[in-house]
Amino acid sequence: MxxxxxxxxxxxxxxxxxxxxxxxxxxxxxxxxxxxVERALLRASVAQDDENEFVLPxxxxxxxxxxxxxxxxVAGAHVRFxxxxxxxxxQTPYRICGTAHGMFLAHTALTLPDExxxxxxxxxxxxxxxVADASEEIGGPAFAKALSLCGAVHARMSYVPGVTTVNTTxxxxxxxxxxxxxxxxxxxLALLRLCGIPARYACGYLVGEGASxxxxxFFDQGVWRGLDPTNxxxxxxxxxxxxxxxxxxxxxxNRGVFSGPAAQxxxxxxxxxxx
Numbered sequence: 001m002x003x004x005x006x007x008x009x010x011x012x013x014x015x016x017x018x019x020x021x022x023x024x025x026x027x028x029x030x031x032x033x034x035x036x037v038e039r040a041l042l043r044a045s046v047a048q049d050d051e052n053e054f055v056l057p058x059x060x061x062x063x064x065x066x067x068x069x070x071x072x073x074v075a076g077a078h079v080r081f082x083x084x085x086x087x088x089x090x091q092t093p094y095r096i097c098g099t100a101h102g103m104f105l106a107h108t109a110l111t112l113p114d115e116x117x118x119x120x121x122x123x124x125x126x127x128x129x130x131v132a133d134a135s136e137e138i139g140g141p142a143f144a145k146a147l148s149l150c151g152a153v154h155a156r157m158s159y160v161p162g163v164t165t166v167n168t169t170x171x172x173x174x175x176x177x178x179x180x181x182x183x184x185x186x187x188x189l190a191l192l193r194l195c196g197i198p199a200r201y202a203c204g205y206l207v208g209e210g211a212s213x214x215x216x217x218f219f220d221q222g223v224w225r226g227l228d229p230t231n232x233x234x235x236x237x238x239x240x241x242x243x244x245x246x247x248x249x250x251x252x253x254n255r256g257v258f259s260g261p262a263a264q265x266x267x268x269x270x271x272x273x274x275x
Contacts, residue, residue: 002237003038003275006205007086008212010254011267017077018260021046026243026253027085029204030068034094035241040087042070046078053082065250067243083254088275094235096217096224100198103246104219110247113190114171121194124152131227131234140221142197147227147234149191150216154232157184166248181214182248184229188216189247201247202226207238207272212253217244240272 008027025044031037047053059071107113113121124145131147160178170190173183185201192199198219206213215228215235226235243251 001090001092003088003090004207004238004240004272005086005088005275006240006272007270008083008205009085009269010083012081012254013265013267014079014081014260014262015265016260016262017048017079018258018262019077020073020075021078021081021256021258022073023071023081023254023256024252025070025083025085025255026063026067026251027083028068028070029087029089029240029242030062030066032241033096034092036090038088038090041085043082043084044070044072045082046074046076047080047082048076048078063243063250065243065245067245067251077260081256089240091237093237094226094239097222098224099222100219100224104198104200105193105196106246107190107193108247108249109169110167110249111170111186111190111193113194114174117171117174117187117190118194120152120156120174121149121191124148124191131232139225142195142218142220143225145195146192146197146199146218146220146225149195150188150227150229150234151232153184153188153191153229157187157229159184159230181230185214185216186247188227188229192216192218200224200244201251202241202244203248203251203253204242205240205270205272207274209269209271211268212242212270213239214248214251215239238272238274 044056164179170186173179203214217224245251
């Protein structure tokens with residue numbers, strides 16, 4: 001078992017004051033079979049200006065997929081909304097025993113494959129591509145196919161920020177051959193489901209510093225395993241899971257509505273280190 005410290009810090013700056021702000025967050029991990037949350041703290045606040053900051057009450061709950069969510073509301077005008085989430089988790093190797101609902105075989109608007117993707121999936125054979133950290137693992141019928149598809153996606157795609165958006169579909173990213181971790185995950189989800197392998201979108205934090213990360217969980221012989229097509233590896237340790245769903249739309253980290261015509265600018269800092 002290994003222990004990790006995480007810290008997520010986000011500041012949303014508004015170009016002019018906003019009010020009547022309702023928000024929903026997914027930035028706190030939930031205990032799972034491979035991940036025990038030892039400590040988790042969340043602080044949400046707003047600022048009226050550079051000097052006056054107010055801490056907000058937060059309500060905790062679960063969404064339809066069992067992910068931990070935090071919600072709140074602030075009526076008064078503010079120009080900044082800040083979130084700090086930090087804590088400690090202990091992990092065993094990434095495996096989640098359970099069942100696979102049929103929804104994780106169904107394509108969504110963001111993961112609907114086109115004809116080029118169907119041909120690509122049919123051409124990828126078992127064991128065609130190597131995946132890091134998988135040599136000592138033994139899986140069932142879906143295991144080799146899933147790893148091969150992961151390696152194939154990694155080989156085809158190039159990591160290029162700014163060429164896609166949160167609304168880019170798997171087919172669009174596949175045609176571009178470029179994107180970020182969300183796009184890699186959507187493409188792999190589409191291919192796995194094409195091959196009859198239940199798969200779901202997952203997101204959270206990786207060891208190191210940077211932004212949040214997205215990967216895929218696939219189901220094989222009663223176990224969900226994590227695959228990271230962006231880095232072409234089977235996940236074991238150091239990947240702190242925050243949420244899963246059918247695609248990225250089910251796993252938004254920060255979603256809200258407010259009154260006011262302001263533009264938004266977001267600064268984000270994430271750090272994960274082994275304790």
